[in-house]
Amino acid sequence: MFGQLLLNILIAFLWVLLQDEDTFEFSTLFAGFLVGLGIIYVMRRFFFKEFYLKRAYSGLKLLLIFNRELISSSVLIIRQILSPKLNFTPGIFTYETKLKGDWEITALSLLIMLTPGSVVVEISPSNNVFYIHAMDVPESKNAVLRALTKFEKAIMEVTR
Amino acid sequence: MKANDVILQTVSKIAVFIILTYGVHLFLAGHYEPGGGFVGGLVLASAFVLLLLSFDIDTVRKGMPIDFKLLAAVGAFLSVGTGLAALAFGVPFLSQTEVSATLPILGEIPLASVVLFEAGVAFAVIGTVVTIIISISEDV
Amino acid sequence: MSASATGEAIGAILILAGAIMAVISAVGIIRFPDVYTRSHAGTKSATLAVLLTLTGTFFYFWMTDQYISIRLILGIVFVFLTAPVAGHLIVRAAYRSKVPLTETSVEDELKDVLEQKDYHDPTKSEEKQKEEGH
Amino acid sequence: MSNLLVIPMVLPLIVGIILIFLRPFVRTQRIISFLTMLLTFGVSTYLLVEVQRNGIQTLDFGGWDAPYGITFVGDSFSLLLTATAYFIAAIVLIYVFATIGEEKEKMFVYPLILLLLAGVACSFLTGDLFNLYVGFEVMLLASYALIVLGGEKGQLRESIKYVLVNVFSSFVFLIAIAFLYGTLGTLNFAQLSLRVAEAGQPALLTTIAIVLLLVFSLKAGLLLYFWLPGSYGAPPMGIAALFGALLTKVGIYALFRVFTLLFYHEPDITHTLIGIMAILTMIGGSIGAIAYNDLRKIIAYNVVIAVGFILSGLAIANQAAIEGSIFYLVHDMIVKALLFLLIGATIYLSNVGRLDRVSGMIRNYPLLGWMFFITMISLAGIPPLSGFIGKVYVAQGAIESGAYVLLAFTLISSIFVLYSLLRIFRAVFFGESTISKEDMLPMKKAMIIPSIIFVAASFALGFGVEGIAGVVSDAAETLMNPTIYIDAVLNQGGA
Amino acid sequence: METMMSILVGILVTVATYLILSKSLLRVILGTAIMSHAVHMLILVMGGFSRDSSAPLLGEEAASYTDALPQALILTAIVISFGVTAFFLVLAYRTYKELKTDDLTKLRGHDNDE
Amino acid sequence: MYMLNLAIVSPFIIALIVPLLYKSLKRVHTGWFVLIVPIVLFLYLVQFIPSVASGEVYIYEVPWIPSLGINFTAYLDGLSLILALLITGVGSLVILYSIYYLSKERESLGHFYVYLLMFMGAMLGVVFSDNLMVLYLFWELTSISSFLLIAYWYHRRQSRYGAQKSMLITVTGGIGMLAGFIMLSTMMDTFSIREIIANVAAYTDHTLFIPAMLLVLLGAFTKSAQFPFHIWLPDAMEAPTPVSAYLHSATMVKAGIYLVARFTPVFGGDAVWFWVVSLVGMITLFWGSFNAVRQTDLKALLAYSTISQLGLIMSLLGIGSAALYFDAADTASAMYSIAIFTALFHLVNHSTFKGALFMVVGIVDHETGTRDIRKLGGLMAIMPVTFTLAVVGSFAMAGLPPFNGFLSKEMFFTAVLDVTQLSFFSIDTWGMLFPIVAWVASVFTFVYSMILVFKTFFGKHQPEKLEKTAHEAPIGMLISPVILASLVIVFFFFPNLLGEYLIKPGYAAVMPTFVGVEGYDTQFNISAWHGFNTELLMTLGVVGFGVVLYQLWPKWEGVYAFFPRKWTLDNLYNRSLLTLENQSTNFTNRYMTGNMYHYMVYIFIAILVIVTGVVAYTGAISIDSSNDAPISIYEGFIAAVMAVTALSIPFAKSRLTAILLNGVLGYLLALFFVFFRAPDLALTQLVVETVSAALFLLCFYFLPEWEKEARKPRIKVMNAVIAVSVGTLVTLLALSVQNNRFFDSISSFYENAYELAGAQNIVNAILGDFRAFDTMLEVVVLLIAGLGVYVLIKLKPKKEERGQDVEGE
Amino acid sequence: MFQVLLIIALFLFATAIGIAAFRIIKGPSMPDRVVALDAIGVNLISVAAVVSIVLQTRAFLEVILIIGILAFISTIAFSKFIERGVIIERKRDR
Numbered sequence A: 001m002f003g004q005l006l007l008n009i010l011i012a013f014l015w016v017l018l019q020d021e022d023t024f025e026f027s028t029l030f031a032g033f034l035v036g037l038g039i040i041y042v043m044r045r046f047f048f049k050e051f052y053l054k055r056a057y058s059g060l061k062l063l064l065i066f067n068r069e070l071i072s073s074s075v076l077i078i079r080q081i082l083s084p085k086l087n088f089t090p091g092i093f094t095y096e097t098k099l100k101g102d103w104e105i106t107a108l109s110l111l112i113m114l115t116p117g118s119v120v121v122e123i124s125p126s127n128n129v130f131y132i133h134a135m136d137v138p139e140s141k142n143a144v145l146r147a148l149t150k151f152e153k154a155i156m157e158v159t160r
Numbered sequence B: 001m002k003a004n005d006v007i008l009q010t011v012s013k014i015a016v017f018i019i020l021t022y023g024v025h026l027f028l029a030g031h032y033e034p035g036g037g038f039v040g041g042l043v044l045a046s047a048f049v050l051l052l053l054s055f056d057i058d059t060v061r062k063g064m065p066i067d068f069k070l071l072a073a074v075g076a077f078l079s080v081g082t083g084l085a086a087l088a089f090g091v092p093f094l095s096q097t098e099v100s101a102t103l104p105i106l107g108e109i110p111l112a113s114v115v116l117f118e119a120g121v122a123f124a125v126i127g128t129v130v131t132i133i134i135s136i137s138e139d140v
Numbered sequence C: 001m002s003a004s005a006t007g008e009a010i011g012a013i014l015i016l017a018g019a020i021m022a023v024i025s026a027v028g029i030i031r032f033p034d035v036y037t038r039s040h041a042g043t044k045s046a047t048l049a050v051l052l053t054l055t056g057t058f059f060y061f062w063m064t065d066q067y068i069s070i071r072l073i074l075g076i077v078f079v080f081l082t083a084p085v086a087g088h089l090i091v092r093a094a095y096r097s098k099v100p101l102t103e104t105s106v107e108d109e110l111k112d113v114l115e116q117k118d119y120h121d122p123t124k125s126e127e128k129q130k131e132e133g134h
Numbered sequence D: 001m002s003n004l005l006v007i008p009m010v011l012p013l014i015v016g017i018i019l020i021f022l023r024p025f026v027r028t029q030r031i032i033s034f035l036t037m038l039l040t041f042g043v044s045t046y047l048l049v050e051v052q053r054n055g056i057q058t059l060d061f062g063g064w065d066a067p068y069g070i071t072f073v074g075d076s077f078s079l080l081l082t083a084t085a086y087f088i089a090a091i092v093l094i095y096v097f098a099t100i101g102e103e104k105e106k107m108f109v110y111p112l113i114l115l116l117l118a119g120v121a122c123s124f125l126t127g128d129l130f131n132l133y134v135g136f137e138v139m140l141l142a143s144y145a146l147i148v149l150g151g152e153k154g155q156l157r158e159s160i161k162y163v164l165v166n167v168f169s170s171f172v173f174l175i176a177i178a179f180l181y182g183t184l185g186t187l188n189f190a191q192l193s194l195r196v197a198e199a200g201q202p203a204l205l206t207t208i209a210i211v212l213l214l215v216f217s218l219k220a221g222l223l224l225y226f227w228l229p230g231s232y233g234a235p236p237m238g239i240a241a242l243f244g245a246l247l248t249k250v251g252i253y254a255l256f257r258v259f260t261l262l263f264y265h266e267p268d269i270t271h272t273l274i275g276i277m278a279i280l281t282m283i284g285g286s287i288g289a290i291a292y293n294d295l296r297k298i299i300a301y302n303v304v305i306a307v308g309f310i311l312s313g314l315a316i317a318n319q320a321a322i323e324g325s326i327f328y329l330v331h332d333m334i335v336k337a338l339l340f341l342l343i344g345a346t347i348y349l350s351n352v353g354r355l356d357r358v359s360g361m362i363r364n365y366p367l368l369g370w371m372f373f374i375t376m377i378s379l380a381g382i383p384p385l386s387g388f389i390g391k392v393y394v395a396q397g398a399i400e401s402g403a404y405v406l407l408a409f410t411l412i413s414s415i416f417v418l419y420s421l422l423r424i425f426r427a428v429f430f431g432e433s434t435i436s437k438e439d440m441l442p443m444k445k446a447m448i449i450p451s452i453i454f455v456a457a458s459f460a461l462g463f464g465v466e467g468i469a470g471v472v473s474d475a476a477e478t479l480m481n482p483t484i485y486i487d488a489v490l491n492q493g494g495a
Numbered sequence E: 001m002e003t004m005m006s007i008l009v010g011i012l013v014t015v016a017t018y019l020i021l022s023k024s025l026l027r028v029i030l031g032t033a034i035m036s037h038a039v040h041m042l043i044l045v046m047g048g049f050s051r052d053s054s055a056p057l058l059g060e061e062a063a064s065y066t067d068a069l070p071q072a073l074i075l076t077a078i079v080i081s082f083g084v085t086a087f088f089l090v091l092a093y094r095t096y097k098e099l100k101t102d103d104l105t106k107l108r109g110h111d112n113d114e
Numbered sequence F: 001m002y003m004l005n006l007a008i009v010s011p012f013i014i015a016l017i018v019p020l021l022y023k024s025l026k027r028v029h030t031g032w033f034v035l036i037v038p039i040v041l042f043l044y045l046v047q048f049i050p051s052v053a054s055g056e057v058y059i060y061e062v063p064w065i066p067s068l069g070i071n072f073t074a075y076l077d078g079l080s081l082i083l084a085l086l087i088t089g090v091g092s093l094v095i096l097y098s099i100y101y102l103s104k105e106r107e108s109l110g111h112f113y114v115y116l117l118m119f120m121g122a123m124l125g126v127v128f129s130d131n132l133m134v135l136y137l138f139w140e141l142t143s144i145s146s147f148l149l150i151a152y153w154y155h156r157r158q159s160r161y162g163a164q165k166s167m168l169i170t171v172t173g174g175i176g177m178l179a180g181f182i183m184l185s186t187m188m189d190t191f192s193i194r195e196i197i198a199n200v201a202a203y204t205d206h207t208l209f210i211p212a213m214l215l216v217l218l219g220a221f222t223k224s225a226q227f228p229f230h231i232w233l234p235d236a237m238e239a240p241t242p243v244s245a246y247l248h249s250a251t252m253v254k255a256g257i258y259l260v261a262r263f264t265p266v267f268g269g270d271a272v273w274f275w276v277v278s279l280v281g282m283i284t285l286f287w288g289s290f291n292a293v294r295q296t297d298l299k300a301l302l303a304y305s306t307i308s309q310l311g312l313i314m315s316l317l318g319i320g321s322a323a324l325y326f327d328a329a330d331t332a333s334a335m336y337s338i339a340i341f342t343a344l345f346h347l348v349n350h351s352t353f354k355g356a357l358f359m360v361v362g363i364v365d366h367e368t369g370t371r372d373i374r375k376l377g378g379l380m381a382i383m384p385v386t387f388t389l390a391v392v393g394s395f396a397m398a399g400l401p402p403f404n405g406f407l408s409k410e411m412f413f414t415a416v417l418d419v420t421q422l423s424f425f426s427i428d429t430w431g432m433l434f435p436i437v438a439w440v441a442s443v444f445t446f447v448y449s450m451i452l453v454f455k456t457f458f459g460k461h462q463p464e465k466l467e468k469t470a471h472e473a474p475i476g477m478l479i480s481p482v483i484l485a486s487l488v489i490v491f492f493f494f495p496n497l498l499g500e501y502l503i504k505p506g507y508a509a510v511m512p513t514f515v516g517v518e519g520y521d522t523q524f525n526i527s528a529w530h531g532f533n534t535e536l537l538m539t540l541g542v543v544g545f546g547v548v549l550y551q552l553w554p555k556w557e558g559v560y561a562f563f564p565r566k567w568t569l570d571n572l573y574n575r576s577l578l579t580l581e582n583q584s585t586n587f588t589n590r591y592m593t594g595n596m597y598h599y600m601v602y603i604f605i606a607i608l609v610i611v612t613g614v615v616a617y618t619g620a621i622s623i624d625s626s627n628d629a630p631i632s633i634y635e636g637f638i639a640a641v642m643a644v645t646a647l648s649i650p651f652a653k654s655r656l657t658a659i660l661l662n663g664v665l666g667y668l669l670a671l672f673f674v675f676f677r678a679p680d681l682a683l684t685q686l687v688v689e690t691v692s693a694a695l696f697l698l699c700f701y702f703l704p705e706w707e708k709e710a711r712k713p714r715i716k717v718m719n720a721v722i723a724v725s726v727g728t729l730v731t732l733l734a735l736s737v738q739n740n741r742f743f744d745s746i747s748s749f750y751e752n753a754y755e756l757a758g759a760q761n762i763v764n765a766i767l768g769d770f771r772a773f774d775t776m777l778e779v780v781v782l783l784i785a786g787l788g789v790y791v792l793i794k795l796k797p798k799k800e801e802r803g804q805d806v807e808g809e
Numbered sequence G: 001m002f003q004v005l006l007i008i009a010l011f012l013f014a015t016a017i018g019i020a021a022f023r024i025i026k027g028p029s030m031p032d033r034v035v036a037l038d039a040i041g042v043n044l045i046s047v048a049a050v051v052s053i054v055l056q057t058r059a060f061l062e063v064i065l066i067i068g069i070l071a072f073i074s075t076i077a078f079s080k081f082i083e084r085g086v087i088i089e090r091k092r093d094r
């Protein structure tokens, strides 16, 4: 219930932003609210889970961690692309997570995948085992695992 | 092992909201910026397509029990109907009125018949595209 | 240095960086040995490239026109959100359609799991095997 | 401005859309669709009379003057064809009621027919080249949906060809529109005509005209009729009757419009080519009509022959020939519908589609047999039935222009028409009766009433030529004098 | 630019034509899809091209606008092509299901009478 | 006022109620009601004889299509009166005869009399119509009613065959005639025969004059069974005998004669007319008589005899037309014009004796069950009245006294002998052929006439070969032939009665310029005795040779072997129809293969040939790219990528690749839309491309993988050539258009979109307002596509359902 | 200078697109091609953004989000097709 309201307000603001008006108009927000109401009404049956957007700080921290990992692993992969001889050993390994629920799992997956050098190939039906493909297993597996635990912790700070 | 679509479905839910909002915006913006009934409708339809791809027909049906064929017909009816409305005023068929009313809360919105016309276009597009996609998908 | 010149400069740098990134990732798509590794280049590096470009464009319009484009922000968010999912789906599809890992691959912990738990994909017909050219 | 002019197009359109909502109520759908056709026929006829009184009717949609908006132009030619089309549609509907089956009735057959007619009417009435394309597409898509209605193997097989050819021709149409827009910068027929005239129809425009000629030839079945015999054999007969009566006629209409209003400056190239194509069409059609024992094929090739015949008039392009073509066009629309319905009834009653598998049906179904006989006579152009006067006028036009080859082929083709249908009559209706009294299927009234009406119409049109002679000569005069059309569209109200 | 575009249109038409002449229905449909690209591009090119014009949006307050009419025409044409392609594709698929072939040479019908 | 028009139409009106009478009054033979019609009409027409004989004509016009000059104009003069009296007079007798001939229990008389009345009305229409189009109308109606009457017993194969043959030949001729009529009317701007006759002098040098003449003759010759179109007549004998007597001997076949006579004032005097009419007539005369001799079926014999006699009349009309070459006052002209008189005289005579003979044969057939002379013989004793009638008819036919045939035969000899004295139309010694052919034909005529009488009525009676026990016909059946036979004799003894009141006015109608010239009244005195002149010697020779030939018949039968069966005209007709149908099937099957590929190849080739041809002819291609906007490097690069992508599609190994590549094309196209400053287009293109790709994927699950095109390299190369040519053509034309922008676009108007439509997006203003109609319809297109897809998927055929598979075949 | 840089950037993007197109043509596996298509989509976004600057218009910024949306949808569709053949299930057995 709360999540829906939140989302509605979110859409209303999104609406205001999309209008590209020079000044903020309450009427526009209201129009956006109506639009959101319509959309959410149409979509109401998809709300299986609720969504909380709190703990902005935790979120920001997560973002920072993520950015650092993003840049470092990007460098890694660019080096690999540009190295005259391709010399790496990719592979798939597993990782069992403590996270629970669709949103947490999804968030972690997104972070893993956005970090260059690692892709989630599968998630077990039980929602707890990640099968991850890494560019260079001996070298980056540990780095990925380290990043994973960092992400996991940061996510939990946000969600729990 | 069954494929686990949790990532896809979770992200799709968010994406669908963005797409739907964007679609409505495109539809209404058409008078001034790129967009309009057709593109708006198509984008809205693609939101449904995304839902269908991420979930399945039964789920989407349960979520939105709409007969899309009829939606298409409603759209066509609106488009032709706004044209016919002109007949009642003794002006040529499809004459669009150009009133941009300033309503108390909503502010200035283009209340032109063209909006109704475009809405018809959008409905028709959504209705048709989704009808086609669902019809094919169901035919196994 | 005027705001517009700054905008141009920041924009140009970011965009150029993005363009170079784009080419590099494209090279990766060409050079890497299998679809899994290519997907690292294709969906991740390219994502980074587009994020750079969009950010550059955003800054340009912001600095020169004082125009904050929500579309751009929305675009950035959207790409951030969806590009990894896309990558995940492609790789999973590749794996499930039995596209082999490159020979240099060292380990595959998924292989047994996928096969052992009576994994059977009914939609997989012969013609699809043929289609992948393997 | 007369909003009435849009009614022949928009009424079936809106009713067709509404009927989609009335899907489960078959009876209601029937009544409404039939009344709509009748009403639209009435309005078209009224407009036709109005044109005789007050000249060409125009309607600028949205109030945007030509050439900027889209304009509907109702002259005698277009309204005569529109009225005829609705008359035919109304009558054919009765046959459809009786034969199509509830399953298809619940699958939007009436909305689709109404939309088909809306497309046809749009094509007849529009004064805008691109809108003509759109009108074509409305008609074509409705026809695509109708041709596969039922999903039989044969239908699917032939529909593929029908759809592909039409899709392709639509592309070529767009290409031609693009070229014309590039050179002339406008889409309005009247303005196009002015600009072609002003430019003096140089070689490039003539070439583009030829591209358009090919486009409409594909649609009309002029020379490029390969798709036609199969397609017209595919759908349920009631639908096929509409196809046979209306679809090629729209292409023919477009050819007449384009090559009398726009590209009439180089007849040595364009009209000669039309003439050659018409001759080849008549030859191919004639040969095809006697080549098969399959009833559907025989009548489909008869459609082809008529296309060649009617376009002979355009190739000759003098007042008499054009008048003759218009007379013949109206006749052919009605009698082709009749022919299809009769063959439909024959196939239904005999349960056989070939002339070598059944005989003596005139003993079982005398009314059917005699109506077929009359239809045969009518199509052969024998007086006093409706085909005669058109034939005479085309021939007269040919003689006036010294087009003796065309004269010969038009006349010889009517012998082939006669022979091809005589083969059917002789084999199917004459001969020993093969259907015993016990096995005889009862003939539904609704199945035969439409044919009776069409036969009556053929007689009425034959005897009552005087009644439409004025309209036809006005139509031909308007076609022969582009200024009449241009003035009506571009100088309305003003000068 | 115009010459290059015209040649590109020609290439697309060539490919489309070649595909339309295929046996396989699928190739044919793909041919029509490519043909639609070619045609839309052609209409655009026929509208003319100038580097000095801006998009036909009056809000941009440009000195001159590019010709909007061909754009509107293409939009309509795109929509129609889409409808037709959808129908054609489904027709092909139904045909394949009923007749078990998508080979046009096998979809002859009973033309060979007598 | 319009009694005459009404008279013509009255048979049609009565025909409408005949089925009613037939159904409601089963006990009375329908013929009795029908009989009233011709009798009343005959009596009505008889009234006209005196006034017409004194030179009056009657015209009544009922407007039909006045604005086109097509009116129902009834025109009564001497010529039409002769024919009309024959039509109604012989008609009355035939109907009377038919009442006894056709059983009211077994036959569907309702149909029969409808056809017969229809024919009668049509025939009256032909002879009374002054308007060419109305004449044509009735002319074709006679063909149609003849068709129906021949096919009266349509369950018989031969009936259907004969009916179709006659219809095809006569209608074809009719259509030719129509062309001739239209040529005449186009030349002289009238449909009225009278006006044409009045104006023709100014048009004899018109280029259309001779074609019109030949076409009109085509109609006449086919209808009157002239060589080589005579072949339908013997097969028309499948009709019931009263029909043969009426249509195929006394009246319908005379329509062609009538037409030639009617148009003699138009075309007569022209060498072509003279030669064609007289020669065709002579050939027909000979060929008919020659073939009649070998017939074993009595009706077939009479059919060939009719052909022959029609040829005779035709040749007389041809010879007579020569008179018009000369000045009316010229005495020489009178000599030839007498042939016209003879023609009309023989026309009447022939109707009497041939009508009687048909009825006789009908009686024989009716009473014995056969018409085969090989089975017949010795009937003289059993059927004395019939025998007498046969003798009268046959001897008249053979040209023996004291029967009317003798008179006209003698006059015919006079006419052909006169031709030899002609010195015009470059006739020279060829003129001798006329009397020779005439004489030879007369010999054969004598022979078959004798065969008719002697093989049937003399010799041994062979009851075992007959289906029935022969006996004399009922009195009712004999009345009509007796009346006709009486006339045969009456006309011999009082020929001038006939000549004065009927033939002379008829002659006056054919040769109007000769009326009233010096000696006009005296030349038409018919007498049986002219002294021992050449004509009489010829007749004696005919009898002599005829008797010899008759006696020696089996010995010279072999002559016919010179005309191999394979090469008869009948065979020619049959084989050409068969060949036509077979070759049509072959030909059509060869190109209408049902293979879409072939159709597309034809279409592409047609486009290439025609457009390239016109381009080559007009020189439409003119290219100048100097004004092009410069290409940016990235645009060029994208274009190159697009080209490569497109070109690689045909080589794609899998459909998914192809669809992906197509998607790339679509996306890059969107990019070009961006380059071309078309944001709306780019948006739409992108979405549509994606949704289309989704559709492709949806359907792919069910569709087969695309295989490598299993085609011969030759075909692949051809396809490639076609494809490249089409592409090149489009490019060249596009470039030419860019070099030839004759006018500015109208679209600057739309730049006022904000003021006009309150919109800033011009494209949208066009779509939503200026050209909203297109948009509305495009929505409808989409809707239909959606419905179509839905219907296509949801409505599937139910297997094994009756009717379904027929509908769908 | 700025314009030149932009043109260079556009050229680079075009090159990237070209390379990706080459991968689509070459394959070898289907997922390879989808990866490349995705890359093209992403590069198109960049091009649209840069062209907006070159042409001094905001009109094409609309295109950016659209491409993002559509690239996402099409990649899902293609992946599902490769993986399961059916891209839209009637009922997911999950």
Ligand code: NA
Pocket: A111, A112, A113, A114, A115, A116, A117, A118, A119, C044
């Ligand atoms: Na990663």
Ligand code: NA
Pocket: B030, B031, B035, B036, B037, B038, B118, F764, F765, F767, F768
């Ligand atoms: Na719009």
